[in-house]
Amino acid sequence: MTGTPGNFTTDPTAATPAVEVAGLHVVRGDVHALRDISLSIPLGTVTGLLGPSGxxxxxxxxxxxxxxxxxxxxxxxxxxxxxxxxxxxxxxxxTQAPSVYLDLTIRDNVRYFASLYGRGNDVAAETIEAVGLSSHTHHRARDLSGGQLSRVSLACALVGKPELLVLDEPTVGLDPVLRDELWEHFSTLAAAGVTLIVSSHVMDEADRCESLLLLREGHLLAHVPPDELRTRTGESNLEKAFLALVRDEQVGVEQ
Structure with missing residues (x-):
């Protein structure tokens, strides 16, 4: 492990990382949205991006x-x-907002994106089944619930068989059973070599990830596995562990 207390990171792997960020600083309007972020994400892993809204x-x-x-x-x-x-x-x-054509059916949406990636209709059908929408394939997107729209967006991203999958709060509005099924699917994708980065503000999803990126006010507080975070903070509950990390960071700033 490297870094100082309250700002530690996992050691980089020998292989070329899926994502590498160095000294990243972003200003949006008059807000410093990201402040000197550096991190490395290995290939074929599930990384959780966690922190409060904003x-x-x-x-x-x-x-x-x-x-x-x-x-x-x-x-x-x-x-x-x-x-x-x-x-x-x-x-x-x-993205958080569904990125689909509301006047098209689920099948036509996924087939359209499949064609952009050079994939066939058979791949589109397999992807629709993977997100649990086979029984709704002829429904137009405008008639779907929020959770169903999120799954169509996910299918449109999955159909291209990406090497890196970036998901911005994909489980918002989903029932617990479907959330569990999606996370199982994410694990299957990672086992096949896909790298996943999944954002959430729900701390109970953190244990589904191999490592966590914990953000607060544009700062990267930690990049660690869930158990490492527990060990570092002495808290078994991940939400309490995150709060303990925030307190340590505040003490460090004050000193």
Whole structure:
């Protein structure tokens, strides 16, 4: 482990990381959205991006997929600068707001995105089944619930079989059973070599991740596995562990 108390990171792996961020600083309006963020995410892992609303989770994700203007620093994804044209077919991104065509059916939405990635209708059908929407395939997106729309967006990202999948709070509005099924699917994808970065403000999802990026007010407080966070803070409950980390950071600033 490297870093100082309250700002520690896991040691980088020998292999080329899926995502590498160095000295990243982002200003949005008059707000410093991200402050000197540096991190490295290994290939084929599930990383949780956690923190309260407004802490910078979505901004960091936008930097990774190349849609955010940065003030300074660098973001490298799959060995290339974030936003490179060569990455477009290698990254799947699911935003908080559903990114689907409301006048199309589920099947037509997923088939459309499959065609963009050069995938066939058979892959589209498999992907729809993977997100649990096979019984709704002919329903138009405008008639779906919020949770169903989120799953269609996920299917549209998955159908391209991305190497990196960036998911911005994908389980919001989903029932516990479906949340569990989706996380099982995320684990299966990671086992197949896909790298997943999943943001959430729900701390009970943290144990589903191999490592956690904990953000607060644009600062990266820690990048550690869940059990490491428990050990460092002496708290068995992850939400309490996060709060303990925040308190330690505040003490360090005051000193």
């Amino acid at each position: 802490c910078g989770k979505t901004t960091l994700m936008r930097c990774m997929v190349g849609t955010q203007i940065v003030e300074s620093g660098s973001v490298t994804v799959l060995g290339r600068p974030a936003g490179s044209a060569a990455l477009r077919r290698r990254i799947g991104y699911v």
